[in-house]
Amino acid sequence: MRISAAITQGADSSFEIQEVELDEPRPDEVLVRTVAVGLxxxxxxxxxxxxxxxVLGHEGAGVVEAVGSAVTSLQVGDHVVMSFDxxxxxxxxxxxxxxxxxxFAPMNFGGVRPDGSHAIHVGGAPVGGNFFGQSSFATHCLTTERNAVKVDPALPLEVLAPLGCxxxxxxxxxxxALRPEAGSSLVVTGVGAVGLSALLGAVVSRVGTLIAVDVVPARLELARKLGATHVIDGRDADVAEQIREITGGGADYVVETSGVPSVVRTAVTSVPEGGSVALVGIADTAGELTLGHYDLIMGRSVFGVTEGNSVPKLFIPRLIQLWQDGLFPVDELIRTYRFAEINQAVSDSLDGTACKAVLTF
Ligand SMILES: [Zn+2]
Ligand SMILES: [Zn+2]
Incomplete structure (x- = not known):
């Protein structure tokens, strides 16, 4: 079928909306009409x-328009949030x-179905698709039954879309992953959309001392509004010292979202012996990181977390319930744009104007 999709042509290129050809759903696939997609x-x-x-896009949410013959748990008209394959x-x-x-890598970044076929063509030539099993920067996308989380059709899909990643x-x-105890201390370094989502999770966990570190004042302000008890300007020379002072010796947990090696080192020296640092952000996939050997030998844990260690069909409904109960105000992070404004959404995200940009159709 003919659909409109935002095509990108390599590193740093802008997105261009054009007509492309999307395959009909195969037996195990679901065709979704996209209603909203997070950036x-x-x-x-x-x-x-x-x-x-x-065609990229991997925080899509929409309405099922067709299902393959082997799909049993979804039907036409269902509202779904797509996550990772x-x-x-x-x-x-x-x-x-x-x-x-x-x-994970071939199924989410491979650009093709698991059998190597392309789902999207432009003028007869294949282009990368199946991004996170969806490629939802498009009016329609194909996903799998496994990747589609059914949600209440009464809920706004522009709020639910970013839950996908x-x-x-x-x-x-x-x-x-961290499961902090009530009353414990937790630091989030980098409070963009991922960091603020971590902060909201810490509020749900009743963390006692919740510190946000960032270099963008507007983000720190939002972090404070959403529950940070302390904020620190990441450009300060003594960030780790400030954290040790606020927490009386070091934070129990750090969620590190910036991916910048010097910030990771600060995170490790901000926790005491026995403390935990979860690495979530990545600045450079080929980058290397140096840490103090002694710091680790003394019992600090540093580990990576992917997709929040989530089983989407279990975790997304849990977050939706928390949001509905007013305990997880994720809508505060969102700024919506029309699909045609995708390049504006990108530049607003890069300069911090938008925390979580969501494109609507
Ligand atoms: Zn597997
Ligand atoms: Zn993502």
Missing amino acids: CHSDLSARGIFPDGA NCGHCKPCLQGRPYRCLN GVITGAGTVLN
């Missing part, structure tokens, strides 16, 4: 993977850890 940092960094063109067959998937799927990444790092 996530990986949509920008992934442009470099596809120099020959691709996973194979369901490998050891981590069988263990209930789809975020550690051994096929950025929000579960931040909130899940706290609620699924």
